[in-house]
Every structure is written in C-alpha cells, then in structure tokens.
Amino acid sequence: MQTELKVPTMAELSAAGQKPEVLFWVGCAGSFDDRAKKITKAFVKILNKAKVSFAVLGTEESCTGDPAKRAGNEFLFQMQAVTNIEVMNAYEIKKVVTACPHCFNTLKNEYPELGGNYEVVHHTQFLKQLLDEGKITMEGGQFKGKRITFHDPCYLGRANNVYEAPRELIRKLDAELVEMKNCKKKGLCCGAGGAQMFKEPENGNKDINIERTEQAIETKPDIIAAGCPFCNTMMTDGVKNKEKEGSVAVLDIAEMIASAEDL
Amino acid sequence: MTYLPNIIFAVLLLCGIGFFIKNISRLRRNINLGKDVDVTDNKAIRFKNMARIALGQSKMVVRPIAGFLHVIVYVGFIIINIEVLEIIIDGLLGTHRIFASLGGFYDVLIGSFEILAFLVIVAVVVFWIRRNIIRLKRFMKPEMTGWPKTDGNLILYIELVLMFLFLTMNAADYQLQSMGAEHYTQAGSFPISQYLATLFEGMSESSLVLVERTAWWLHIVGILCFLNYLYYSKHLHILLAFPNTYYGNLEAKGKFKNNKAVTQEVKLMMDPSADPYAAPAEGAAVPEKFGASDVTDLSWVQLLNAYTCTECGRCTSECPANQTGKLLSPRKIMMDTRDRLEEVGKNIDKNKGQFVADGKQLLGDYITNEELWACTSCNACVEACPVSIDPLSIIMDMRQYLVMEQSSAPSDLNNMMGNIENNGAPWPFNQMDRLNWKQEL
Numbered sequence: 001m002q003t004e005l006k007v008p009t010m011a012e013l014s015a016a017g018q019k020p021e022v023l024f025w026v027g028c029a030g031s032f033d034d035r036a037k038k039i040t041k042a043f044v045k046i047l048n049k050a051k052v053s054f055a056v057l058g059t060e061e062s063c064t065g066d067p068a069k070r071a072g073n074e075f076l077f078q079m080q081a082v083t084n085i086e087v088m089n090a091y092e093i094k095k096v097v098t099a100c101p102h103c104f105n106t107l108k109n110e111y112p113e114l115g116g117n118y119e120v121v122h123h124t125q126f127l128k129q130l131l132d133e134g135k136i137t138m139e140g141g142q143f144k145g146k147r148i149t150f151h152d153p154c155y156l157g158r159a160n161n162v163y164e165a166p167r168e169l170i171r172k173l174d175a176e177l178v179e180m181k182n183c184k185k186k187g188l189c190c191g192a193g194g195a196q197m198f199k200e201p202e203n204g205n206k207d208i209n210i211e212r213t214e215q216a217i218e219t220k221p222d223i224i225a226a227g228c229p230f231c232n233t234m235m236t237d238g239v240k241n242k243e244k245e246g247s248v249a250v251l252d253i254a255e256m257i258a259s260a261e262d263l
Numbered sequence: 264m265t266y267l268p269n270i271i272f273a274v275l276l277l278c279g280i281g282f283f284i285k286n287i288s289r290l291r292r293n294i295n296l297g298k299d300v301d302v303t304d305n306k307a308i309r310f311k312n313m314a315r316i317a318l319g320q321s322k323m324v325v326r327p328i329a330g331f332l333h334v335i336v337y338v339g340f341i342i343i344n345i346e347v348l349e350i351i352i353d354g355l356l357g358t359h360r361i362f363a364s365l366g367g368f369y370d371v372l373i374g375s376f377e378i379l380a381f382l383v384i385v386a387v388v389v390f391w392i393r394r395n396i397i398r399l400k401r402f403m404k405p406e407m408t409g410w411p412k413t414d415g416n417l418i419l420y421i422e423l424v425l426m427f428l429f430l431t432m433n434a435a436d437y438q439l440q441s442m443g444a445e446h447y448t449q450a451g452s453f454p455i456s457q458y459l460a461t462l463f464e465g466m467s468e469s470s471l472v473l474v475e476r477t478a479w480w481l482h483i484v485g486i487l488c489f490l491n492y493l494y495y496s497k498h499l500h501i502l503l504a505f506p507n508t509y510y511g512n513l514e515a516k517g518k519f520k521n522n523k524a525v526t527q528e529v530k531l532m533m534d535p536s537a538d539p540y541a542a543p544a545e546g547a548a549v550p551e552k553f554g555a556s557d558v559t560d561l562s563w564v565q566l567l568n569a570y571t572c573t574e575c576g577r578c579t580s581e582c583p584a585n586q587t588g589k590l591l592s593p594r595k596i597m598m599d600t601r602d603r604l605e606e607v608g609k610n611i612d613k614n615k616g617q618f619v620a621d622g623k624q625l626l627g628d629y630i631t632n633e634e635l636w637a638c639t640s641c642n643a644c645v646e647a648c649p650v651s652i653d654p655l656s657i658i659m660d661m662r663q664y665l666v667m668e669q670s671s672a673p674s675d676l677n678n679m680m681g682n683i684e685n686n687g688a689p690w691p692f693n694q695m696d697r698l699n700w701k702q703e704l
Contacts, residue, residue, distance in 0.1 A: 202584070
C-alpha cells in the first residue's frame with residue numbers, strides 16, 4: 001500500500017494562512033542523495049501517519065553551511081546561515097526537526113548567534129517524543145530479536161550528547177541492541193565529518209569507514225543502525241567493501257520504524 | 264659558622280623560588296601573546312569543572328590502569344608536599360622535624376607519606392615499563408622521539424630518586440633515633456623505611472648523620488630543581504591542569520565559534536542600504552587576518568592548552584585519522600603549538616621585548632596542510648583529553664586561514680564550496696529540484 005506523501009511547504013501553508021508546529025529541515029543529503037532520500041520519505045511517512053503538523057521549506061531551503069564552515073570557509077558558512085535565517089524568521093519558525101546531525105548541530109548551536117533561535121531536535125528525539133505521546137506505536141514485527149548495533153554520529157553524540165533517544169527506539173523494536181567496542185562518548189567517526197565526505201582521504205593505511213565497519217561487523221549484527229545520512233553512506237560503502245551486503249543491512253532508525261509500522 | 268647551613272638553605276630556597284617566578288612570568292608573557300577571549304562567565308560551573316576534572320581526576324580514570332596509577336602519583340605528590348613544608352622550616356630555622364610536637368598525628372603523617380612514597384615508586388616503575396618495555400603504541404608515535412621521549416623518562420627518574428631520597432632520609436633518621444643520637448628526637452613512624460634501615464645497621468653515628476643529611480639536602484635541592492624543570496617539560500601540567508580545566512569549553516562540543524569579523528562583512532553584504540564603494544574610515548584598523556597561521560593568531564586559552572599538554576597521547580590514540588595511518592596527530596598539534604610559542608618567546612627575549620620576524624610560522628614550518636586536512640572534526644580528541652585541551656579548535660582556525668587567506672583548499676573541497684555558493688548544496692544539483700524527492704516513489 002503506497003499512499004501519496006503529504007509534504008506541505010511553508011510557502012503553501014503560509015499562503016493558506018496556516019502555521020505548522022514544526023519545520024522539517026530536509027537537508028541537502030535528504031533532498032538529493034538517492035540513499036538519503038529514502039530516509040526522508042520514511043520519516044515523512046511516519047509524520048503523516050502520526051498526523052504531525054509539519055512543513056518543509058522545499059526550494060527555499062539551502063545548505064546550512066556546515067561543510068563550508070568545517071572546511072574553513074567561514075564567509076560562505078555565514079552567508080548561508082544568514083540567508084537561511086532570513087527565510088526561517090520570515091515564516092516565524094519556532095521548532096525544527098531534521099534527520100541530519102550536521103544540520104541539527106549547525107542550526108542548534110551556530111545559528112543563534114547569527115539571529116536564528118529555534119528549538120532544534122534530531123529526528124530520533126522527535127520520534128521518541130511521538131512514541132512517548134502515543135502518536136506512533138511500534139511493534140517489533142520484522143525486527144523482533146534482530147541484532148542491531150547503533151553507530152553514533154559524531155555530531156549527534158559527542159557534539160550534542162544525544163545517545164539515548166536512538167537507542168530507546170531500537171529497544172522498542174524488540175530488537176537486541178548490541179554495542180560496538182567504541183560507542184557513545186567513545187564512538188568512532190565514520191570518516192565523513194569535517195567536510196571529508198566531499199574529498200579524497202589523505203594518505204594512510206586504511207579508510208576510516210572500513211575501520212568503523214569492522215568494529216560494527218565484530219558485533220555480528222543483522223542491521224547497522226544509523227542516524228545520519230553521511231554515516232549511512234560511509235557504513236553502506238564499508239559493508240559493501242567487506243562483501244557483507246547480503247547479511248548486514250545499514251538502515252536509518254526512521255526507515256526501521258517506518259517498515260515496522262508497515263508504512 | 265653554626266648558621267652557615269641555614270644561610271645556604273635560605274639562598275638555595277630563594278634561588279629556587281626566584282627562578283620559578285621568572286619561569287612563571289615568562290610563561291604568562293608567552294600565553295598572553297594569544298588573542299584575548301572572554302572567559303569570565305559561569306564562574307561557578309568553571310570551578311566545578313576544575314574541581315571535578317583536575318582535582319578529582321575524573322577523566323583520568325576513563326582508562327582504569329593508567330588512571331589508577333596516576334591518582335597514586337598525584338595524591339602522593341600533593342600529600343608529600345606537606346613534608347616539604349616541614350623541611351623548609353627546619354632548613355631555615357635549623358630545627359629538626361619541627362612538626363614532631365604534633366605527637367601521634369605526626370606519626371600518622373610520616374607513616375602515610377612513607378606508604379604513599381612507596382606506592383609512587385611502584386606506579387613510577389610501572390609507568391616506566393609501559394613506556395620502555397611494553398612500549399604502548401601511543402608513546403611510540405613519530406612525535407615522541409628525541410626530547411619528548413627523554414622528558415617523559417626523566418620525569419620518572421627524578422620522581423624515583425626523590426622518593427628514594429625521602430625514604431633514605433627517614434631510614435637513617437629512624438636508625439639514629441633508635442641509637443638515641445642527639446638532635447634526633449623520637450618522632451614519626453616508618454612503616455617502609457624501617458626495612459631500609461636494616462641496611463644501616465652497624466654504621467657509626469657520624470656516618471648515619473652524614474647519610475641522613477645528604478639525603479635531606481639532596482631531597483630538597485632535588486625538589487627545587489624539579490620545580491624549575493617544569494617550565495621546560497611536559498610536566499607543567501601539574502600546575503596548568505587547574506587553570507586549563509577552569510577555562511575549558513563550556514559549550515556543546517559541536518558548536519564551533521563564529522568568526523565575528525566575518526559576521527561584520529556578511530552583515531554589510533546583506534544590508535541593502537550599505538554603500539558597496541564606501542572607502543574605509545580614516546585611520547580604520549587594518550582588516551583582521553582570518554584564521555590562524557601562527558601562534559599569535561590563536562587565543563590565549565589555546566596557548567594555555569599547548570603548555571598544559573602532557574603528551575599522554577590519549578587524543579591521538581582516539582583520533583580516527585591517526586588510527587588509520589594518516590599524518591594527523593592531535594597531540595602533535597599541541598606540541599607544535601608549544602614549540603613554536605617557545606620559539607617566538609625566545610625571539611622576543613633576544614630582541615629586547617620585540618618580536619623580530621624570523622620567516623617562520625606555525626603553519627608549514629611545524630604543522631603541514633596534510634595534517635590539517637585529515638581531520639574529520641569528530642571531537643574524539645577533545646573528549647579524550649583528561650585536562651580539557653581542544654586540539655580541534657586549532658585545526659579549524661588553521662583551516663580557516665588556509666581557505667580564507669590562501670584559497671588553498673583541496674580541489675574537491677573547492678568544488679563543494681562552489682556548489683554551495685551557486686546552488687545551495689554541496690553537490691551540483693539545482694536548488695529548484697530540492698523537493699523532487701516528493702514525486703519519486
């Protein structure tokens with residue numbers, strides 16, 4: 001069953017004189033990357049199912065500037081930030097949810113000084129809240145008893161101390177949560193942060209995503225759970241490199257919840 | 264003539280403390296070469312952090328073996344310093360064991376100093392084995408050759424010698440006390456040195472006094488030397504860990520500071536009423552350099568970080584780039600910053616308080632572009648540091664210089680930034696296509 005996604009834009013709602021409760025910040029990966037678009041759609045399905053009042057900026061959204069800032073281009077970052085803030089403030093946005101920890105971190109921590117003050121939550125936190133409020137129910141179903149290991153995204157975990165929301169969601173799927181040897185505060189980066197996603201790695205003896213994937217595979221998981229589109233890409237590549245794509249899936253938590261709910 | 268030892272002692276003490284003050288003022292001068300930052304906020308939280316992280320060693324014990332051994336040496340260092348107070352008073356006044364009048368409490372004090380001294384010896388030996396026999400990986404990195412390696416071992420040797428001198432002094436004292444020697448009042452308990460004392464059995468009183476006095480003098484002179492060794496050593500952390508944890512970052516680790524100078528520029532660009540051709544005001548300051556290429560572009564807190572680093576390498580061992588064989592080592596970033604700062608400081612000393620350009624800088628002469636571009640900004644190094652050092656902020660400041668002053672980003676990154684500039688995404692997709700995913704099922 002595939003009903004059409006309801007994805008209102010801020011412009012549409014504004015024209016109709018409405019204001020959503022929350023802005024879903026899709027992010028560049030969520031908008032353009034084929035793998036990440038699936039996460040976006042899964043998250044929207046849940047939002048639709050839970051009848052959340054939300055909207056996206058659509059064509060009015062632009063990169064938060066995170067990769068530019070981490071690459072050293074402060075000017076480009078601030079130009080992006082100020083432009084985005086102008087758009088968001090014009091719509092009087094109060095709350096933002098995003099499935100990308102990089103957008104999450106930048107919007108939450110670096111926009112306020114530049115005039116953008118919003119309550120920013122990561123989609124795992126938002127989903128946890130929906131669950132607590134009874135707006136979504138989660139029956140383990142296909143995930144029951146599956147071994148799932150969660151890869152902490154640096155910009156969600158160490159950068160913002162969010163460790164529990166994604167883990168609680170996994171537990172709610174009746175899955176067996178197994179931890180890698182480096183987890184939570186000591187989580188190992190997937191290798192994509194700090195604008196590394198967009199360049200070749202420096203010379204070394206291994207790629208970081210391979211190192212991290214090896215740690216994940218050591219836990220003998222059925223699924224590697226991710227909460228970041230970039231980590232997802234890096235881990236998926238790692239699993240392919242290890243020729244494990246037949247037995248280990250890399251899934252975003254939103255995708256797991258959406259398929260558990262049979263959305 | 265009877266006052267000669269007192270005078271010699273006073274002179275040695277004054278020299279020791281005088282040099283130390285000179286070192287500290289040099290240290291302050293160098294740290295203040297950094298840019299000013301306001302860290303006067305949240306005093307209560309800062310004190311709490313200092314108490315928890317530096318005094319309470321909370322992050323040391325994340326690694327249980329090294330942490331436990333370190334706590335022993337740390338507690339030993341603090342507690343045994345009470346004994347130094349007695350030694351100083353005795354030395355100045357010509358008394359012997361002046362606190363002996365404390366009676367039973369004095370016995371407890373001396374007894375616990377001895378046990379701690381013994382534990383310190385055990386810990387120091389294990390530390391030495393870890394560095395030289397087991398050769399833990401983080402002590403074997405390329406930046407840990409030459410002086411840093413020697414420094415690490417020297418500290419252990421000095422601590423070992425000081426502890427042995429302390430115990431020898433007590434052992435001889437114990438022996439003299441039991442012989443009823445004049446001047447050696449019955450005081451203290453000697454749970455450890457009594458075993459050493461058996462070595463002295465049968466020695467004459469005068470030889471014992473010679474042993475006791477020699478150990479006593481070498482012990483205090485050794486401490487004064489060690490105090491002045493700090494400035495030249497990674498061991499400076501025993502002092503600077505306290506201010507460094509106090510001034511440590513209180514924000515979320517993911518929050519990187521926004522460059523205020525850039526904010527001004529951006530505001531001007533976004534302001535429709537700003538005159539794009541306006542000439543700068545008469546006498547306006549030269550526009551600030553973006554980012555950091557030398558130590559003087561860093562903040563004084565970052566420079567304090569560099570002096571605080573004790574080269575334990577926990578940052579480097581947690582660094583994903585370093586783990587996968589890249590050149591980047593966060594510890595080296597801190598060591599390079601300190602080395603360059605020292606070089607700048609010496610330059611200023613040599614040139615009567617003025618820095619004379621030496622054609623060198625932190626970027627290029629110490630830290631290479633390759634190291635800087637290998638960072639994933641994952642904050643693992645920041646999390647790992649037991650004394651709140653932030654190597655990542657230096658890496659980011661230097662990247663900012665590379666990109667904004669030198670336009671020397673790797674070409675892939677230039678493409679990425681070009682895309683953001685042109686179409687609002689790091690990839691070459693049209694901003695007008697941002698919602699196309701909605702239609703794709």
